[in-house]
Amino acid sequence: GAGVSQSPSNKVTEKGKDVELRCDPISGHTALYWYRQSLGQGLEFLIYFQGNSAPDKSGLPSDRFSAERTGGSVSTLTIQRTQQEDSAVYLCASSLRTSGSGTQYFGPGTRLLVL
Amino acid sequence: DQQVKQNSPSLSVQEGRISILNCDYTNSMFDYFLWYKKYPAEGPTFLISISSIKDKNEDGRFTVFLNKSAKHLSLHIVPSQPGDSAVYFCAASENSNTGKLIFGQGTTLQVKP
Numbered sequence: 001g002a003g004v005s006q007s008p009s010n011k012v013t014e015k016g017k018d019v020e021l022r023c024d025p026i027s028g029h030t031a032l033y034w035y036r037q038s039l040g041q042g043l044e045f046l047i048y049f050q051g052n053s054a055p056d057k058s059g060l061p062s063d064r065f066s067a068e069r070t071g072g073s074v075s076t077l078t079i080q081r082t083q084q085e086d087s088a089v090y091l092c093a094s095s096l097r098t099s100g101s102g103t104q105y106f107g108p109g110t111r112l113l114v115l
Numbered sequence: 116d117q118q119v120k121q122n123s124p125s126l127s128v129q130e131g132r133i134s135i136l137n138c139d140y141t142n143s144m145f146d147y148f149l150w151y152k153k154y155p156a157e158g159p160t161f162l163i164s165i166s167s168i169k170d171k172n173e174d175g176r177f178t179v180f181l182n183k184s185a186k187h188l189s190l191h192i193v194p195s196q197p198g199d200s201a202v203y204f205c206a207a208s209e210n211s212n213t214g215k216l217i218f219g220q221g222t223t224l225q226v227k228p
Contacts, residue, residue, distance in 0.1 A: 004158070031214060042119070042204060042218035043159070056213050091158055095214055102214050106151075106158030 002026070004107035006092050012113045013082055021077040021110045025094030032075050033095070033104060034059075034067060036088040043091060049075060082114045118142045119207050121219035129227055134192040136222050138205030141186065147208035149216065150179060150190045152201045159204060163190070195226045 005024045034046040045059040049069045069075040093104040151159035165172040205219040
């Protein structure tokens with residue numbers, strides 16, 4: 001079966017532009033997570049979806065970041081007015097159940113570079 | 116404040132020997148701990164986990180030990196193989212209702228043939 005997919009795989013943009021990152025979770029997985037990994041750092045939690053709602057947005061760094069999920073499936077992470085510090089790998093993960101014991105399956109990530 | 120710490124950025128071991136990767140945490144409310152493995156240009160893949168009510172979990176060559184009093188866990192790989200060369204992330208579950216994970220910075224393991 002298909003795993004988690006993300007697009008684009010790489011994105012280079014100019015400072016101040018908006019970008020949209022897409023995540024297709026594993027079919028049937030109700031939980032969806034966004035993380036980002038800056039250079040030399042661990043993964044940093046951004047937002048969590050249960051179905052189409054986002055009970056935990058605590059990791060979003062600023063109001064320039066937003067995310068939505070439609071149909072309990074595809075999710076889009078939008079970064080407005082990108083800054084150089086937004087450069088990172090953005091990773092999406094999905095899980096069958098929302099608990100610590102629920103294995104999260106990660107996509108390959110989108111590498112974002114803001115010039 | 117880093118709640119999950121992996122203080123060794125890198126580790127090099129000889130093929131066939133034991134690899135021990137360490138992780139420390141500060142939040143006593145963490146209820147689940149996980150190890151993920153990451154190859155370059157790929158997403159992390161789940162390796163092994165342990166509930167906070169246990170002190171050991173074993174899966175083939177991989178064993179995770181949890182010392183709650185010391186707020187420390189470790190991943191043992193024995194025997195180590197060259198294919199184990201990757202970045203290993205320790206993660207902890209902060210809230211069982213969401214499954215949100217807090218990750219350490221990662222340790223790069225190199226297994227030499």
